[in-house]
Amino acid sequence: MKQLLLRWRLGISSLICLHVAVLAAGFLGPYDPTDQNRASALQPPTRIRFIDDQRKFHARPFVTSPGDARRYPLRFIVAGSKYRWLGGPSSRIHLFGVDEPGRIFLLGTDEFGRDQLSRMLWGGQVSLATGWLAALLALSLGLSLGLVAGFFGGWREALVMRGAELFLALPWLYLLLAVRAFLPLSLSPWTTALAIALVIGFIGWARPARLVRGVVLSAKERDYVYASRGFGASSWHLIAKHCLPETYGVMATQAALLVPQFILAEVTLSFVGLGVGDPAVSWGSLLAPIRQIAIIGSSWWMILPALLVIWTAWCFSLLGDNESIDG
Amino acid sequence: MSKRYLVRRLLHALFLLAGISLLSFVLLELAPGDFLGEAKLNPQLGPQTLAALRQQYGMNQSLPQKYVRWLGSVADGSFGVSFAYNLPVSTLLWPRARKTLQLTLASLFLSWLIALPLGVWSAAGRDGWLDRGVRAATSALVALPDLVLACLVLFVAVRMGWYRSGDAALPVTVLVLAALPALVRHVRSAVLDVSGQPYIRAARSHGISGARLWFRWLLPAAANPLASLFGLSVAGLISSSLLVETILGWPGLGPLFLEAIAARDFYLVIGPVMLSAAFLIAGVLLGDLLLYALDPRIRVDT
Numbered sequence: 001m002k003q004l005l006l007r008w009r010l011g012i013s014s015l016i017c018l019h020v021a022v023l024a025a026g027f028l029g030p031y032d033p034t035d036q037n038r039a040s041a042l043q044p045p046t047r048i049r050f051i052d053d054q055r056k057f058h059a060r061p062f063v064t065s066p067g068d069a070r071r072y073p074l075r076f077i078v079a080g081s082k083y084r085w086l087g088g089p090s091s092r093i094h095l096f097g098v099d100e101p102g103r104i105f106l107l108g109t110d111e112f113g114r115d116q117l118s119r120m121l122w123g124g125q126v127s128l129a130t131g132w133l134a135a136l137l138a139l140s141l142g143l144s145l146g147l148v149a150g151f152f153g154g155w156r157e158a159l160v161m162r163g164a165e166l167f168l169a170l171p172w173l174y175l176l177l178a179v180r181a182f183l184p185l186s187l188s189p190w191t192t193a194l195a196i197a198l199v200i201g202f203i204g205w206a207r208p209a210r211l212v213r214g215v216v217l218s219a220k221e222r223d224y225v226y227a228s229r230g231f232g233a234s235s236w237h238l239i240a241k242h243c244l245p246e247t248y249g250v251m252a253t254q255a256a257l258l259v260p261q262f263i264l265a266e267v268t269l270s271f272v273g274l275g276v277g278d279p280a281v282s283w284g285s286l287l288a289p290i291r292q293i294a295i296i297g298s299s300w301w302m303i304l305p306a307l308l309v310i311w312t313a314w315c316f317s318l319l320g321d322n323e324s325i326d327g
Numbered sequence: 328m329s330k331r332y333l334v335r336r337l338l339h340a341l342f343l344l345a346g347i348s349l350l351s352f353v354l355l356e357l358a359p360g361d362f363l364g365e366a367k368l369n370p371q372l373g374p375q376t377l378a379a380l381r382q383q384y385g386m387n388q389s390l391p392q393k394y395v396r397w398l399g400s401v402a403d404g405s406f407g408v409s410f411a412y413n414l415p416v417s418t419l420l421w422p423r424a425r426k427t428l429q430l431t432l433a434s435l436f437l438s439w440l441i442a443l444p445l446g447v448w449s450a451a452g453r454d455g456w457l458d459r460g461v462r463a464a465t466s467a468l469v470a471l472p473d474l475v476l477a478c479l480v481l482f483v484a485v486r487m488g489w490y491r492s493g494d495a496a497l498p499v500t501v502l503v504l505a506a507l508p509a510l511v512r513h514v515r516s517a518v519l520d521v522s523g524q525p526y527i528r529a530a531r532s533h534g535i536s537g538a539r540l541w542f543r544w545l546l547p548a549a550a551n552p553l554a555s556l557f558g559l560s561v562a563g564l565i566s567s568s569l570l571v572e573t574i575l576g577w578p579g580l581g582p583l584f585l586e587a588i589a590a591r592d593f594y595l596v597i598g599p600v601m602l603s604a605a606f607l608i609a610g611v612l613l614g615d616l617l618l619y620a621l622d623p624r625i626r627v628d629t
Contacts, residue, residue: 162346165343166343166346166347166350169343169346169347169604169607169608170347170600170603170604170607171562171565171566171569171603171604171606171607172562172566173566173567173569173570174565174566174569174584174599174600174603174604175600177569177584177585177588178351178354178588178596178600179354180588181354181355181588181591181596182354182355182357264472264474267472267474268474268570271474272570272573272585273585273589274585274588274589287474287475287478290478290481290482290574291481291573291574293485293490296481296482296485296486297485297486300482300486303478303479303482306475306478306479306482309472309474309475310470310471310472310475313470313471313472313475314470316470317466317469317470
């Protein structure tokens, strides 16, 4: 039990860190994620040095660029490229940076010379927002349909359950892509993200709906529900006051399951080129270059976004109670 | 085995497939743009040619007309015409489907072959070194998404110089690694569940032990929940194989499907969707038939 609590705390604190870092992408990332620089394409992570070529020690760490003898000391809270906080107030302040023309790429650059660290942080905004929005949508759709199906029974139940069966009879990824196919291929980035969230939410309702229906079926048979009905309570009152609270547990576990699954769904869509494309960035489009053998053969740091996705999935799995099966 | 049970299940499967095809037709009908949308920009194609093409492919027809036409093509086995290739969908689909089946069946077989002994062994020596190792490994792997797993395996393979395009070893490795953790966990917990039952204790107290206890009493009971898991594992494999094929360059259904979506090749999108649903339904049905064979209790009400 204590171990379970520890896992949960570890998971939730890592997730909070992740989300805060992603929200503060503009501040934490030194460059604009769309800033191309052909001269610095596919550069390995910049080394942070204390000792220069003359073996002299410097208290302030610095970076150097190839073919340039100058030292570029690392500075904190510097002015750089302009960005906006969540689409609102704009700012130029970055956590760290070096003086131009020096460049600092802590996680290397991609084939267009864009800073991978900044791209990973900015990409998280699209991926995480899409995942959360889609989960919210799927859960509310599943909850309302499940409540109606479980409580009223009859044709409503038959309709919802047959519909759910239809959605569960397709392999998840084929379903996702087939539904994605009915949207226009190229949209503006945020419209695409929104549309993808809608698609994922639209197809993800079936499992929560089934579970909620099961809970409601047993909840509505309780004696106090009969009593309440006997006192003349309306159906909506019974659903809201007696059935809904019973579903909270199922909803919470489903959320811990669906949010990472849907984040991954967005990553998958963008990975195969049916999601968010340039100039916007998501974790999926960051992973896409991995498919090119030449790039991963030469540039190991291009695999780093994959580790970020793994870490995210792992954090969420700490929240879900998947250890119970180990007994 | 009762024929009525089988017939009912097959009818249900047919009903599901019909529902899915209808749903996909409605969704794709709502989609803006079609295959000829880009052809309009081509100056070499006049409006008459386009209209003629539209006529030929039946793009002007209403949704019910299209659907009935498609049903007719299903009946003669061609599954409609691919606009991009100007070929019946079936000639494009079958070679790809065979490749996907090779991959998924090999992975299905291998993953169960590994998962069964590993899970049983892990449960038998509960909290021993093997069990602890298996538990740690599975809980680390189970959270690993297929997409990332495939990327990591590709990365390692390319770095080590193992990568060869068209080689089945890598995709099968990824699919087995993706399916294994959940399978091993379920096998383990199924065995543990049964070994806690009173009748196993009773058998032990009667002096039954060793192979007889395992093969006569324990494993048949534990096989029960695993039969339904079998169908689920097929579903998982089909979804993961789409990604794995795309990433590791295996010429299966996955790459064809993605290509068709990008080209708005309507019937070539429907084909893989229907086929994947048919695979899944077949997997679940197989699992249920297995359960039917294993468990006399569910035969009563059929």
